[in-house]
Amino acid sequence: MDDFTLGVLTNIGLFSFLALSAYLLLLAGEMSFGQQAFFGVGAYSGGVLTALYGVPLPLAGLAAMLLGALAALLVGLPTLRLRGLYFAMATLAAAEVARLLFELFRFQREIDGELTGPDGTQGFRGIRWIFEHGVEPAEFLLLVYGLLALALAALMIVERSRLGTVLRSVGEDPGLAASLGVDVNRFKLGVAACAGALAALGGVLFAHHNSYIEPRNFDIMLGVHSLAYALIGGLGTALGPLLGVTLDIGLLESSRVFGGTRMIVFGGLVAVLLIVRPRGLLDEQLVHRIVRHSFKRP
């Protein structure tokens, strides 16, 4: 595999975490414009831990996930009882606050005679753990997809369990779910924390893949993209968001056929696709039909 393909594949994996994070909240009936904030929290905290304190990447990853979950709880606690656009705008405001705080965040230490660390709008250079520890790009790709597979497996097991049914019921009709004994607010908080941790994990990996991050990476565009990925791919299965990311980054970034008009072509395709399939390519009905066909009893 050449470097370009490796890069594209790794990026697909990285942004899949963010798309899954948006997907999880969509299932619970909430549209978040702010998952990029937790991606950013993961990227910054993971980067600080490995580059400034020499913490090994796996530990830093766990810490970043914890921080991402905490940040999501912090945002979710006062906002999750809001509905629809109110919640979307609250998360957007929170994410922009986070991005602007990253712009103010200066925390540098001398590492090997060089100032390293977040430097406000100048960004955060020198997150070199994977280079220093001789992790080859192909190995990193495996790491990303291994973790992604774990996350997917966990999500798919949850979706097929009672918990998944509760999740979808909370998303479909929170009032009805509550009347059946589900503590909707606590349940949503748990979902938000998991989504925050997922996004943060993606962020840690993103920071170490790029070795350089800046506040602009985590702007509203990233957040809306992740929502779009989840919806284009489909809300029927956790594989949907992956399909969305693959379609966008994979087809678009790697195909130079359309030249300068690729966003025009792709944007139009997405709009038309959503007319035909408003809940994405792999929506609940299609997934149900596939599952029924492949597990047909004799």
Add this chain to the structure above:
Amino acid sequence: MLLDLLQNTIDGIASGASYALLAVGFTLIFGVLRRVNLSFGPGIMFGCYAATWMHLNFQSGLIVLALVAVAGAVLAGAYVERLCFAPHRSGSAIAAMVASFALWMQFEELVTLVLPRHVYAFPTLHEGAPLEFAGLTLRPDTLAVLGAAVVLCALLHRLLYRSRFGLAVRATIENPVAAGLSGIDTGQVFVRVFALASAIGGIAGFLIVATHGQLTPMLGMWSTLKGLLAMMLGGLGSLPGAVLGGLALGLIEAHSQWFLGPQLRDLTAYLLLFALLAANPAWMTRWTTSRSAS
């Protein structure tokens, strides 16, 4: 000190006037459709780019440029309405929103294909020196923006509260089903309101680029964010609220820039919005209590 406060207030109201227009456009669309049009700002940007193109190729006068900006924004709005909102009228709000985001990407690429430079100069409304009055400075063009906004709001008020069309619009905002049952063609209301909102957006966009004297592809995102922010601050779904929200956003920005510096300006506005939403005051969320705002 007092003078600075006054000056900031004036500047805040001046920029707030254009935010108010953006918020009014957003609110009209949200009010009747219950959908967020993320392409509202990019559509305005499209109109402004069309005007810039006219300016570069034909050196048209300001009036022609304003008309082109409005026509471009309405055209873009019609395209967005057909592709993103007409098909999802009764269906998914999220699908409509994501579709409008997809078209945003289209607008952004289209304008940079035709006019690829990062910044384009735009003719300003008034070249003259700022007016000085008792130590306060007033730019003539911001006065023009303020005047235009007041006139536009007055006209809109007349249209909405003194005409049959306005009655139909308000009925549709109040309850689309009941409006349909009493014989209002809500589909037609949707289309006309979309055009009206886009035209207001086009005027707002023209006034904004003509006071800034320049146009960048960032205008799309900027207008969408400012419009959304002002609409939410004014308590989603109310037109007087949208005007107040716009003015409030202008004032917050002007004062926080003065007291806390430019870096904290946007932070203050977003923090305030977050705090407001978290506090969930009744005037802000009366829409969610009467019906789902999603």
